[in-house]
Amino acid sequence: xxxxxxxxxxxxxxxxxxxxxxxxxxxxxxxxxxxxxxxxxxxxxxxxxxxxxxxxxxxxxxxxxxxxxxxxxxxxxxxxxxxxxxxxxxxxxxxxxxxxxxxxxxxxxxxxxxxxxxxxxxxxxxxxxxxxxxxxxxxxxxxxxxxxxxxxxxxxxxxxxxxxxxxxxxxxxxxxxxxxxxxxxxxxxxxxxxxxxxxxxxxxxxxxxxxxxxxxxxxxxxxxxxxxxxxxxxxxxxxxxxxxxxxxxxxxxxxxxxxxxxxxxxxxxxxxxxxxxxxxxxxxxxxxxxxxxxxxxxxxxxxxxxxxxxxxxxxxxxxxxxxxxxxxxxxxxxxxxxxxxxxxxxxxxxxxxxxxx
Amino acid sequence: xxxxxxxxxxxxxxxxxxxxxxxxxxxxxxxxxxxxxxxxxxxxxxxxxxxxxxxxxxxxxxxxxxxxxxxxxxxxxxxxxxxxxxxxxxxxxxxxxxxxxxxxxxxxxxxxxxxxxxxxxxxxxxxxxxxxxxxxxxxxxxxxxxxxxxxxxxxxxxxxxxxxxxxxxxxxxxxxxxxxxxxxxxxxxxxxxxxxxxxxxxxxxxxxxxxxxxxxxxxxxxxxxxxxxxxxxxxxxxxxxxxxxxxxxxxxxxxxxxxxxxxxxxxxxxxxxxxxxxxxxxxxxxxxxxxxxxxxxxxxxxxxxxxxxxxxxxxxxxxxxxxxxxxxxxxxxxxxxxxxxxxxxxxxxxxxxxxxx
DNA sequence: TTGTAAGCGTTATCAC
DNA sequence: GTGATAACGCTTACAA
Numbered sequence: 001x002x003x004x005x006x007x008x009x010x011x012x013x014x015x016x017x018x019x020x021x022x023x024x025x026x027x028x029x030x031x032x033x034x035x036x037x038x039x040x041x042x043x044x045x046x047x048x049x050x051x052x053x054x055x056x057x058x059x060x061x062x063x064x065x066x067x068x069x070x071x072x073x074x075x076x077x078x079x080x081x082x083x084x085x086x087x088x089x090x091x092x093x094x095x096x097x098x099x100x101x102x103x104x105x106x107x108x109x110x111x112x113x114x115x116x117x118x119x120x121x122x123x124x125x126x127x128x129x130x131x132x133x134x135x136x137x138x139x140x141x142x143x144x145x146x147x148x149x150x151x152x153x154x155x156x157x158x159x160x161x162x163x164x165x166x167x168x169x170x171x172x173x174x175x176x177x178x179x180x181x182x183x184x185x186x187x188x189x190x191x192x193x194x195x196x197x198x199x200x201x202x203x204x205x206x207x208x209x210x211x212x213x214x215x216x217x218x219x220x221x222x223x224x225x226x227x228x229x230x231x232x233x234x235x236x237x238x239x240x241x242x243x244x245x246x247x248x249x250x251x252x253x254x255x256x257x258x259x260x261x262x263x264x265x266x267x268x269x270x271x272x273x274x275x276x277x278x279x280x281x282x283x284x285x286x287x288x289x290x291x292x293x294x295x296x297x298x299x300x301x302x303x304x305x306x307x308x309x310x311x312x313x314x315x316x317x318x319x320x321x322x323x324x325x326x327x328x329x330x331x332x333x334x335x336x337x338x339x340x341x342x343x344x345x346x347x348x349x350x351x352x353x354x355x356x357x
Numbered sequence: 358x359x360x361x362x363x364x365x366x367x368x369x370x371x372x373x374x375x376x377x378x379x380x381x382x383x384x385x386x387x388x389x390x391x392x393x394x395x396x397x398x399x400x401x402x403x404x405x406x407x408x409x410x411x412x413x414x415x416x417x418x419x420x421x422x423x424x425x426x427x428x429x430x431x432x433x434x435x436x437x438x439x440x441x442x443x444x445x446x447x448x449x450x451x452x453x454x455x456x457x458x459x460x461x462x463x464x465x466x467x468x469x470x471x472x473x474x475x476x477x478x479x480x481x482x483x484x485x486x487x488x489x490x491x492x493x494x495x496x497x498x499x500x501x502x503x504x505x506x507x508x509x510x511x512x513x514x515x516x517x518x519x520x521x522x523x524x525x526x527x528x529x530x531x532x533x534x535x536x537x538x539x540x541x542x543x544x545x546x547x548x549x550x551x552x553x554x555x556x557x558x559x560x561x562x563x564x565x566x567x568x569x570x571x572x573x574x575x576x577x578x579x580x581x582x583x584x585x586x587x588x589x590x591x592x593x594x595x596x597x598x599x600x601x602x603x604x605x606x607x608x609x610x611x612x613x614x615x616x617x618x619x620x621x622x623x624x625x626x627x628x629x630x631x632x633x634x635x636x637x638x639x640x641x642x643x644x645x646x647x648x649x650x651x652x653x654x655x656x657x658x659x660x661x662x663x664x665x666x667x668x669x670x671x672x673x674x675x676x677x678x679x680x681x682x683x684x685x686x687x688x689x690x691x692x693x694x695x696x697x698x699x700x701x702x703x704x705x706x707x708x709x710x711x712x713x714x
Numbered sequence: 715t716t717g718t719a720a721g722c723g724t725t726a727t728c729a730c
Numbered sequence: 731g732t733g734a735t736a737a738c739g740c741t742t743a744c745a746a
Contacts, residue, residue, distance in 0.1 A: 001503045004473070006723060017733045022725060032731055047498075051474040053419065054723035056410045057738045064453070064475075072442070073435045075647075082429050085456050089467075094475065096421070096453045099442050110446075116361070117408040117739090118421075118451065141404075146358045232650070264651055271653075290432075290646070293589070294621055296628075296653050363739060374717045379741060389715055411739035414722045474723085 005046040014042060056117075061325075064094040065317060066119035068110055070102045070127045070154075075289035076306045077125070080152060083310020084123055091318050093120075104129040108138045120321050121148040123313045126156065128227065131195050148324070150317045152309050154198060162316040163343040164309050168198050168286075171302040171348030172205025173212075175256050175284045178300075178350060180213050182357040184254025184282060188221045190242065190262045196227070202258045202286060220249055230261055238262075243269045253281050260285040260292045263299055267355065283355040297354035305346055312344050362403040371399060413474075418682075421451040422674060423476035425467055427459045427484045427511075432646035433663045434482070437509060440667020441480055448675050450477075461486040465495045477678050478505040480670045483513065485584065488552050505681070507674045509666050511555065519673040520700040521666050525555050525643075528659040528705030529562025530569075532613050532641045535657075535707060537570050539714040541611025541639060545578045547599065547619045559615045559643060577606055587618055595619075600626045610638050617642040617649045620656055624712065640712040654711035662703055669701050 007025075011018045016035065024031045024039035025048070031039075056062040065088050069077045081097070088095050096119060098110035107127045114122070122142065130136070131154065139159050143149055149161040179187050189206045192199035203222070210217050223245045229238040242265055246252065255270075257263035263285030267277055275281045277297055285292055288303035364382075368375045373392065381388045381396035382405070388396075413419040422445050426434045438454070445452050453476055455467035464484045471479070479499065487493070488511065496516050500506055506518040536544050546563045549556035560579070567574050580602045586595040599622055603609065612627075614620035620642030624634055632638045634654055642649055645660035 002501060003503055007725095008723075018723090019725080019734075020732055023732085026725085030731060035731080049469070049473045051723050053410060053413045053474040054738090055725085057414050057722090057740095058724050058726095060738065062410065072439050073432065075430065078430045078435050081454070082456065085429070085454065094453055094455075094470065096451055097438075097442070098451075099439065112406070113451065116406045117410040144359060145361055235650070261651075268653070290648055291651055293592070294618075294648055294652070296625070364741095365739070375740080376718080376742075377716055380716090383741085387715060392715080408739050411722090412741085414724095414738090415740050415742095417722065 005048050061120050064119050066096050066114040066122045068098045068124035070100050079306030080310035083307035084314045087311045087314035100127040102128045111138050115142050121317045123150045125152050126154040148320045150313045152313045162341050164313045166304045167345050167347050168201035169205045172202040173209045174350050175302050176206050176209035179254035186251045187254035188252045190223045190257040242266050255283045258286050260287050260289050264291050264295050277355050278357050300353045300356040301351050303349045303351050309346050362405050418477050421453050421476050423453050423471040423479045425455045425481035427457050436663030437667035440664035441671045444668045444671035457484040459485045468495050472499050478674045480507045483511040505677045507670045509670045519698050521670045523661045524702050524704050525558035526562045529559040530566045531707050532659050533563050533566035536611035543608045544611035545609045547580045547614040599623050612640045615643050617644050617646050621648050621652050634712050635714050657710045657713040658708050660706045660708050666703050
């Protein structure tokens with residue numbers, strides 16, 4: 001077991017000082033050609049690589065990004081991670097992951113854990129419980145400690161940070177407009193409770209599209225479901241709820257669902273009720289995941305481009321980190337400056353498949 | 358912007374030495390009650406938390422696990438990560454993620470990057486390209502540097518490390534037996550190229566089950582597909598291949614596929630050919646993902662329990678890390694000892710749904 | 715009971 | 731050209 005070799009060992013072995021070794025390896029030209037060659041050869045032979053931890057301590061930056069998300073077994077979130085990872089890697093950063101599991105306390109603990117030096121900045125999506133409590137002190141504290149945050153998808157206004165959001169509103173408007181333009185008269189909406197910002201926005205988009213076409217929204221055509229129904233063990237309940245909804249609204253000929261699970265389940269129910277898709281009822285979902293692609297019929301959907309979101313978020317964060325570096329050098333105007341936080345909106349895309357005409 | 362407070366600052370503020378502060382905060386009882394109280398109160402007020410990086414450097418351990426996987430937008434892998442994360446968190450570890458994207462060089466680079474001090478050990482699943490090249494020097498080097506590895510799912514024999522594998526072989530045997538027991542006579546197999554160990558094992562299981570029932574395997578009933586067909590942009594090719602396969606084998610009444618995509622696609626093709634499932638043809642897949650649950654009909658499948666795999670892997674790794682700690686203390690028998698590497702087999706489970714009788 | 719100093723692995727700033 | 735020293739933040743013998 002040959003432990004990694006350190007500068008100290010090389011120095012001792014070659015009978016020079018540690019600083020000479022350090023300089024030789026960084027190609028400092030104040031080192032004599034001969035010694036440099038010798039040291040570099042030796043280092044190469046023993047496969048010397050500087051220790052990241054030591055560098056982190058010295059430079060007071062870790063070159064790693066903390067990702068904090070509610071759930072990882074989830075197509076959208078994993079796609080975002082992939083986007084972050086790609087950019088992070090390109091720009092020399094690592095990625096460390098914390099899962100909140102939709103719990104407020106796990107989010108706080110994870111954040112504090114990582115904030116103690118392990119990471120340079122966060123990219124996160126807020127847990128449902130946090131959104132419900134509306135307790136954002138941990139974000140504020142982290143930011144006030146000089147650790148930048150980039151929020152994506154589930155964001156809140158009152159935090160000063162960069163944000164990357166999906167254009168939920170316009171995405172929904174487009175989805176519903178598509179349904180209207182293909183002849184739907186009674187368009188239903190299956191959505192979540194309002195405290196999840198995206199659910200709210202998508203609902204607003206639905207209403208907006210109706211309004212633009214002078215269609216009066218009917219409360220009975222809107223089904224608000226508890227998120228817990230999305231859990232695997234409650235799938236049957238979900239199906240029953242939707243079935244009941246269909247029974248109460250006989251004339252539904254178009255359906256917009258705020259996620260793909262709701263959409264696919266609704267399609268199941270529709271078939272059960274002998275409705276043909278898309279002839280009798282057209283369906284559009286949100287989020288282009290595995291289900292949408294492989295459903296029967298395949299599901300027309302609003303794609304969120306999760307990977308692009310991740311890439312953007314990573315760029316925003318790293319840009320800010322490296323900007324902070326420069327400012328540290330100058331060491332001034334730290335007070336009251338406009339931090340210039342950006343909110344990037346990633347446009348959605350309507351992907352037409354077989355569940356619409 | 359109030360930067361995190363350090364021991365040094367507290368010491369200065371309270372006019373004591375750094376070590377006094379350190380000891381007071383670790384409740385060392387050689388510190389006077391009074392000073393201890395004072396220091397603790399002060400630290401609490403300023404929300405002092407020790408810097409992880411400094412601790413890592415001092416202790417020469419980072420309390421973080423490196424996960425190296427081929428792909429993250431993938432139900433199985435993300436489930437495993439979740440399992441790892443849960444245990445890691447419970448036992449005080451963080452989790453850092455690297456994606457190989459099935460590429461050998463990315464795997465090597467990522468591994469070397471993280472091995473330079475960032476992590477205490479790896480949990481990984483080998484990339485396809487690496488399996489193809491059969492070049493495992495990076496694993497061997499990492500291990501020889503004293504960094505333990507736990508491999509899961511895609512493993513190779515000639516590396517000395519703990520392993521967690523799915524019982525692919527018996528899982529497949531059970532799947533095919535199920536088909537046989539429900540009356541199938543012509544059981545087809547859709548599998549991948551052999552170099553992916555799991556594909557090979559599942560194929561062997563299929564053959565074994567047939568043999569046990571004295572059924573002669575027919576080469577024409579086995580379809581070996583290139584993995585690249587699983588990519589989204591090649592889905593139509595995949596479908597055509599499978600359709601062709603069905604055309605060439607008119608009497609197929611049972612089908613075992615080594616992943617859920619193949620299974621679901623085969624079901625699509627079957628319907629297209631006016632075959633009823635499960636009456637005319639029964640189908641079983643491998644991996645219990647989203648597709649299986651929501652396919653029409655829902656897919657009978659072999660569940661791999663990804664989360665359990667992750668949990669086991671994390672336990673194995675952390676156990677070994679903490680064992681190493683103790684041995685460091687004793688400082689002996691480093692030579693030629695049996696490292697006692699374990700291979701844990703996670704049993705699969707046949708989940709019966711509507712695609713079988 | 716408290717302080718001093720060494721050390722984890724680096725780099726940067728001085729000297730010589 | 732090269733070496734000693736300090737510093738990053740922390741813990742822990744060893745002194746006092």
